[in-house]
Amino acid sequence: MTPARRHFQAVTAGVEAVRAATAAVTGATASVPLKDRMLALLQAHQVNLKAIKSRKLKIETKRKFLPDYAAYVDGVLAADAGGDDLVMVMLMVWHIDVGDYTTALRIGAYAVKHRLELPGTFKRDLQATLVEEIAQAVLEVLAAGIAPAAGAADALDQALDVTEGADMPDEVRAKAHKALGLLRRESSPAAAVTDLRLALTFDPGCGVKTEIGRLERQLANATPPDPDAGTGPTE
Template identity: 35%
Template sequence: MADSPAKRHLQRVAAEEAAARSAGSALMEGTTEYQQMLLQLSHDRARLKQIQSTQSKAALKVALLPTYAPYVEGVVAANQGGADLVVSTIMLWCLDAGEYSQGLDLAEYVLAHGLPMPDEFSRTAGCVVAEEIGVAALNAQKTGAEFDPVVLTRAMELTEGQDMPDQVRARLLLARARGLLATGTEAAPLDAEAMSTAIDDLRRAIQLHDSCGGKEDLKRAERLLRKIEGNQSDD
């Protein structure tokens, strides 16, 4: 029963009950479950520090995430919102490891309850989410790889109103706009609504950070929109 479904279920239930008992307190630090996870986290972070390769670190995080899943699922299910450095760290690990859907699920909980990031992070949780997703998307787009537009839109919605440097917000906007434009061409442009969304994102990105790199994208998007509107007027 080293890591059986039954054991994982018991771990999840124990974490949920512990979170419920600690309702109203600042941390779950008084619970056995939280202390065990902190010890595990300390051990695993020491392993990660021994690795220099970013890709290798991400691969190790993918392998480590299931260890924390029952605890994190239990805490989120209890929905008490006590500051929990395990949950906020695992949220970041999910994003680092490319597990974006899982990471954004945790981000929804972290942001809703205002959970802090670990002390070594100067960024707020909202900034972390926007920056990790924006940078990952832009890097993928540079190599021609696909990046799920749903992830970008969800990240934007979750972090709307969160305080962060303007450059971070601009990158996220730029990434979504470029993702939309990648599916449209001069011969087969996007529909007017999608093109308008891309243009709005680009204009806002440029307004926030003039050197974000979106000016040529904006010119192309406006050209494509004129083509769409011209085709519609000919019908």
């Protein structure tokens, strides 16, 4: 059996084992409130994930788990009722982990609006986590030479908009603007410089000075010379 095949079977076995173990809670026990059933499912999934050492395998396993929550997420967002909800805030993080920034931001906007909180095991609060996790994911794939997820720049812009005015560490906003600047290097060098300079104002040690210099030289070389520059008046 190839390593890839063993890897696939390990993911599938883990998913099926959790689904079998939680069938009584999520399906058969209709008298249990939906929110409680989803929480029980989340806790079972977390136990499964905790046993996995590989980060890559954890992400693939989350991707397989997430469809189990899709109807719940849609229902909560449609109701727009607020209230503490560990399931929703953890799903926000999981969707970032798998690169589904659209759903993560839908949940994030709801969570910020209703002032939901992440559990204390997280280093940052929810607003900072929403911004930083997307930015960090972008920076990691760029450093690895991998194309970022489609719409990554838009996702970062939206994350900053959703959390505008929130009190968060300057380093988090610096990381977001650094990621935006690096994403825009090819499509819009001038916009990239603006973002990188913003990153520098939030964190002078964020490591963007070299890239700013390179882009500014590129922009200067691309500017056509003024034909009237250096010439005196003619009679």
